[in-house]
Amino acid sequence: MEKGLLEKTGKPLAYWVELVKKAKLDKHKAIIDFLKAEHGFTHGYANFVAHKAKKSDAGSIDDMDLLTNQYKGKEHLKPIYEKLLAMIEPLGDDITQTPKKDSVSIIRKKQFALIKPATKTRIDLGLKIKDKPTTDRLGNSGPFGTMCTHRVQLTSVEEVDAELLGWLKEAYQMAG
Numbered sequence: 120m121e122k123g124l125l126e127k128t129g130k131p132l133a134y135w136v137e138l139v140k141k142a143k144l145d146k147h148k149a150i151i152d153f154l155k156a157e158h159g160f161t162h163g164y165a166n167f168v169a170h171k172a173k174k175s176d177a178g179s180i181d182d183m184d185l186l187t188n189q190y191k192g193k194e195h196l197k198p199i200y201e202k203l204l205a206m207i208e209p210l211g212d213d214i215t216q217t218p219k220k221d222s223v224s225i226i227r228k229k230q231f232a233l234i235k236p237a238t239k240t241r242i243d244l245g246l247k248i249k250d251k252p253t254t255d256r257l258g259n260s261g262p263f264g265t266m267c268t269h270r271v272q273l274t275s276v277e278e279v280d281a282e283l284l285g286w287l288k289e290a291y292q293m294a295g
Contacts, residue, residue, distance in 0.1 A: 233266060
């Protein structure tokens, strides 16, 4: 979006954010309306600049802050997350971890896993393993919808085990 904004307007994101600040607009919709009416923005670019100006998008927050916010009040779940990462990282050097507001996507060429502190007592690990039958432990994707095909609910570090590693390997291989 940022590159497209520069190509379309000839001005960088920082210029537009500063312009919004000078206009003393603080409401998201007001910023969008201003950019569309006064500068001919499309809705997509106006929305992008509004989020950046208000620092309200996940891309405006650094990865460590995103993780801290995910586990606020759920700090006891962080060891599960860390053990999952310790299992995932050795699978290959082509893995990207992308923290979002409420989860972390694990991506090879495609996302193959999603780690989300779902409740105060549970992490949900979403996996994308096409045509894999569900079991009592390897459930359907639940609230992940089409982002994942399966979900494993984890409440303790001990549940991050060899069986789970096998599913992670399978998902990783399918994402390549």
